[in-house]
Amino acid sequence: xxxxxxxxxxxxxxxxxxxxxxxxxxxxxxxxxxxxxxxxxxxxxxxxxxxxxxxxxxxxxxxxxxxxxxxxxxxxxxxxxxxxxxxxxxxxxxxxxxxxxxxxxxxxxxxxxxxxxxxxxxxxxxxxxxxxxxxxxxxxxxxxxxxxxxxxxxxxxxxxxxxxxxxxxxxxxxxxxxxxxxxxxxxxxxxxxxxxxxxxxxxxxxxxxxxxxxxxxxxxxxxxxxxxxxxxxxxxxxxxxxxxxxxxxxxxxxxxxxxxxxxxxxxxxxxxxxxxxxxxxxxxxxxxxxxxxxxxxxxxxxxxxxxxxxxxxxxxxxxxxxxxxxxxxxxxxxxxxxxxxxxxxxxxxxxxxxxxxxxxxxxxxxxxxxxxxxxxxxxxxxxxxxxxxxxxxxxxxxxxxxxxxxxxxxxxxxxxxxxxxxxxxxxxxxxxxxxxxxxxxxxxxxxxxxxxxxxxxxxxxxxxxxxxxxxxxxxxxxxxx
Numbered sequence: 001x002x003x004x005x006x007x008x009x010x011x012x013x014x015x016x017x018x019x020x021x022x023x024x025x026x027x028x029x030x031x032x033x034x035x036x037x038x039x040x041x042x043x044x045x046x047x048x049x050x051x052x053x054x055x056x057x058x059x060x061x062x063x064x065x066x067x068x069x070x071x072x073x074x075x076x077x078x079x080x081x082x083x084x085x086x087x088x089x090x091x092x093x094x095x096x097x098x099x100x101x102x103x104x105x106x107x108x109x110x111x112x113x114x115x116x117x118x119x120x121x122x123x124x125x126x127x128x129x130x131x132x133x134x135x136x137x138x139x140x141x142x143x144x145x146x147x148x149x150x151x152x153x154x155x156x157x158x159x160x161x162x163x164x165x166x167x168x169x170x171x172x173x174x175x176x177x178x179x180x181x182x183x184x185x186x187x188x189x190x191x192x193x194x195x196x197x198x199x200x201x202x203x204x205x206x207x208x209x210x211x212x213x214x215x216x217x218x219x220x221x222x223x224x225x226x227x228x229x230x231x232x233x234x235x236x237x238x239x240x241x242x243x244x245x246x247x248x249x250x251x252x253x254x255x256x257x258x259x260x261x262x263x264x265x266x267x268x269x270x271x272x273x274x275x276x277x278x279x280x281x282x283x284x285x286x287x288x289x290x291x292x293x294x295x296x297x298x299x300x301x302x303x304x305x306x307x308x309x310x311x312x313x314x315x316x317x318x319x320x321x322x323x324x325x326x327x328x329x330x331x332x333x334x335x336x337x338x339x340x341x342x343x344x345x346x347x348x349x350x351x352x353x354x355x356x357x358x359x360x361x362x363x364x365x366x367x368x369x370x371x372x373x374x375x376x377x378x379x380x381x382x383x384x385x386x387x388x389x390x391x392x393x394x395x396x397x398x399x400x401x402x403x404x405x406x407x408x409x410x411x412x413x414x415x416x417x418x419x420x421x422x423x424x425x426x427x428x429x430x431x432x433x434x435x436x437x438x439x440x441x442x443x444x445x446x447x448x449x450x451x452x453x454x455x456x457x458x459x460x461x462x463x464x465x466x467x468x469x470x471x472x473x474x475x476x477x478x479x480x481x
Contacts, residue, residue, distance in 0.1 A: 007364045009256040010156055019223050025061045027224035028214040031068045034094035035075040038101055039276035041262045041269040047295040048259050049226050050107045054413045055361050066217045067110040071117050072203055087193050101279040104288045106415045114213040120195045122212040123204045126246050127184045135245040139175045141187025141200040147180045150241040157233040184208045207238035220247040229258040260303045289416045290315040296367040324378035325420045327385040328404050337394020346384045347399045350406045353377040357410055374410040441477050
């Protein structure tokens, strides 16, 4: 198995990956708070982790993937009050919306999506144990975690407790032992959802949910924990403090991975800044493949600036890749001939590109460099196809089958153009569109057969004005938009 290196936020270094259990990977990814439709900033981590999961499986690991839904939260409660509906009406609506857009983006489902509302016994048990061990204290109906009791607090974010106190936005509560102490359990307020607990009716604080659910499904120590870089502090810092105090074991997680922000004019995209774009709205303008490829076009730890220009660029890139896939499939249907120097060169190039792709992905999942290897292979396929069509180079099906394997491995790991390999034109809007184009091409071919070349060319030129390109070959004409 290849050596995989990952950048660990905890150590601030690239480290060789060694799983907790040989042959297995356990990973937890922080999910959404479902109070609105998912925006582009929400989408990046889930597409990123989908690619990571696909690559880990490609390396031969058995992956267990857990991703939560924070379905009890102030934002959800406020949205429910504003609409005059129940809190779970809001959360269920936007969880359904999440799956709709992520399915469109080819994000494969996690093994389990635990919800806060379904894990109150586990959360309450963890809070009780933290109190018993002296890491938490009760005030009225609230429970707080005492950060000063945890010696390694601040290790993940790399800041001292004093620095964090100076820079953090802290809700004022004079009852707390330390201003940085955070809520594990919050006493119920009128009109809010609540659950029975030893401290009275209430609901969990934000951070405890992920500690309880990751521990239940992945154990005391697991391989990967992921999320956006905005979660490093306080959320993930607090998760470590809770979980390691609860279990008495270190580390909670071997490798912490965090993706960079999506920005607009170098400013973070977020609902609070009102500069966000909903995924469903972007998908109304751009194909899922183009949008997904945009989200992985930079290294996952780097910022990614959102613009129509970038999305138009990725749209063109996806179509170039699609044309190369079409060329592979078309060549495989052609009569086989003897071996040729051109075919041997294509085979050697494919294996070099495969090595480059694997090297990039093993270097902290560098999708930008991996994509460069994929595009280079696509270019080599096009060169070979031109040689077959224009200089009578014979087709070598054994070479093309191997090229298809390599090319498809790349697109499968990146999660793009899945339908194209099945011979579907992703740019056709409907079955009727396909049938209409087939009829037009049939009429045009009849014109050519009757030597009405001017009329055939006129049909081709008119379609070109509409953005539809006709390509003639010995096997017949084909079209693309």
